[in-house]
Amino acid sequence: xAKFTPRVFSGIQPSGGLTLGNxxxxxxxxxxxxxxxxxxxxxxxxDLHAITVPQKPDVLRHNTRELCAGFLAAGIDPEKSILINQxxxxxxxxxxxxxxxxxxxxxxxxxxxxxxxxxxxxxxxxLGLFAYPALMAADILLYHATHVPVGDDQKQHLELTRDxxxxxxxxxxVEFFPMTExxxxxxxxxxxxxxxGTKKMSKSDPVDASRINLTDDADTIAKKFKKAKxxxxxxxxxATGLEDRPDARNLVNIYAALxxxxxxxxxxxxxxxxxxYFKQDLADLAVAKLAPISSEMSRLMADPAEIDRILARGxxxxxxxxxxxxxxTYDIVGMVR
Numbered sequence: 001x002a003k004f005t006p007r008v009f010s011g012i013q014p015s016g017g018l019t020l021g022n023x024x025x026x027x028x029x030x031x032x033x034x035x036x037x038x039x040x041x042x043x044x045x046x047d048l049h050a051i052t053v054p055q056k057p058d059v060l061r062h063n064t065r066e067l068c069a070g071f072l073a074a075g076i077d078p079e080k081s082i083l084i085n086q087x088x089x090x091x092x093x094x095x096x097x098x099x100x101x102x103x104x105x106x107x108x109x110x111x112x113x114x115x116x117x118x119x120x121x122x123x124x125x126x127l128g129l130f131a132y133p134a135l136m137a138a139d140i141l142l143y144h145a146t147h148v149p150v151g152d153d154q155k156q157h158l159e160l161t162r163d164x165x166x167x168x169x170x171x172x173x174v175e176f177f178p179m180t181e182x183x184x185x186x187x188x189x190x191x192x193x194x195x196x197g198t199k200k201m202s203k204s205d206p207v208d209a210s211r212i213n214l215t216d217d218a219d220t221i222a223k224k225f226k227k228a229k230x231x232x233x234x235x236x237x238x239a240t241g242l243e244d245r246p247d248a249r250n251l252v253n254i255y256a257a258l259x260x261x262x263x264x265x266x267x268x269x270x271x272x273x274x275x276x277y278f279k280q281d282l283a284d285l286a287v288a289k290l291a292p293i294s295s296e297m298s299r300l301m302a303d304p305a306e307i308d309r310i311l312a313r314g315x316x317x318x319x320x321x322x323x324x325x326x327x328x329t330y331d332i333v334g335m336v337r
Contacts, residue, residue, distance in 0.1 A: 002175040008033050008183070009145035011044035011086065011136075014063040017203030018070045020212035020290070021191035024257045029149055031075035033183075041081040042143050042318065043071060045311075048086045048093060049136070052129040053117075065307045066297070070214055073296035078310050086139065088315035091322040095138035096131075098329060102168050103134045103160070112156055137161040141177045142322050149183040158182050172332050191254060194228040197246030215298070218291040225251075225283040230275040237271040239263045248275070255282050258289050 010030060012022070034041045045067045050060060064085050076083055086092050108114065111133055118125040136157050140148055141164070150158050158180065165177035193199045193210040201211045209224055216224070229247045236242060242249040242263075252270075255278075256263045270278060300307060330337055 002178070004144050004146050004178045006039040006147070007042065007143055007145045008039045008147045008149065009042045009044070009140050009143050010149050011046040011049070011139055012067060013050050014045045014047055014060065014067040014085075015050060015203075016059065016063040016066070018067065018214040019191070019201055019203055020214070020254070020286075021201040022070070023074060023214060023290070023293070024191055024254075025151065026149070027071065027074040027076075028257075030071075030081075033149070034076060034081045039147060042145070043076055043081055043083050044139065045071075045085040046136075046139065049132055052126055052132050065304050066215075066301060068307050068311060069297040069300035070293075072300060072310070073214075073293040078314060082314055082317050082321075083310065084314040084318045085311050088311060089142075089318045089322055091142055091319070091326040092135065092138055095142050095326055095329060096135040098333060099134040099138050099141075099164050099168075100131055102164050102171070103131075103137075107160060107163060108133060111160070133157055133160050134164065137164045140180055141165055142325055143318075144178055144321075144325060145180055146178050147181050147183045155182065174332055176328065176332060191257075192246065192250040194224055194250075197229065197248070197250040212286065212290065214290070214293055216290070217294055218287045221287050221290055221294075222283040225286055226279050228279060230279070232275075235267060235270045235273045235275075235278060237267055239267065241267070251275075251279065251282060255285060258282075258285050 010026070012026060030041070030043055033039065045064050047060060047064050050063075068083065068085070071083055072078070108130055114130055114133075117129060137160060140158075140161050148154075148158055148161075162179050165179060168177055169175055191201045193201050193205060194212070195205075195207055195210040199205075203211065203213075205211060209227060212221055212224055228251060230251065231245055231248055233245070233248070235248070235252070239249075242252060252263055252266055256266045259266065270281075327337065
């Protein structure tokens, strides 16, 4: 079997409005992987994926820089990790074309996100929306990434990436692309709406009070938590006591995630507390953790040229990996270079 450098790749779409869910669900984990130092880490703003649906150019530029600012403020170090926006590394799109010719139409048609996003009028959806899982596979395999952190909604895409790698390797009689492994770190903390604990926290919710934005200042963060929906009962002593209390469970989950503790550990400490007191503690904790991120993002966004410089440097470092891998791919396929 071929030996591959241990390397993690993950990307987030620059679709605007980073929330507490993005931070706890992805960015905290990315920083932990970076600091563990066991794998090379590549983190990407997937702006080519973003244009599978219409985007206003100025908004896309702003969102890409804001997402970069979010990565940096959360603790991604552009010297320890490679931090890029996808379109500055042209090999992503070039390898995607090769994979378009490896992947099968049937594979793409079965993708759940294609069915969900194209809806009843699939004929009007863009070809990019249909084919973008091949670009996602290219994003990963262009770095010979051995591991990808995935949520439940991305497992199918990683399975497709493995199918494409296996078919390429089989068709050309090589062991060139790795069988990338998912990184699933225990039960994911699903961050729910502050106004409805049965719905996921979403940047698209028309009610701003339903979410914590990473751009919210300290006062706004505190006010949103103090007004968050709860129930009249005190906190139980263990997680089983929250089973039929979605709003209460959500706030305890957020507290546990922000304090890097288990839910049962938090409840053992807070048992019997009423939510008026608990929400004050949660607001204080959230402000302590999130306000520095908000202020650092604001500082970074005031100097877009510095963000652009960081991304340009990231692209240079990325291409030290991606150019040789694409050239070898072309050699394997039979392209004259």
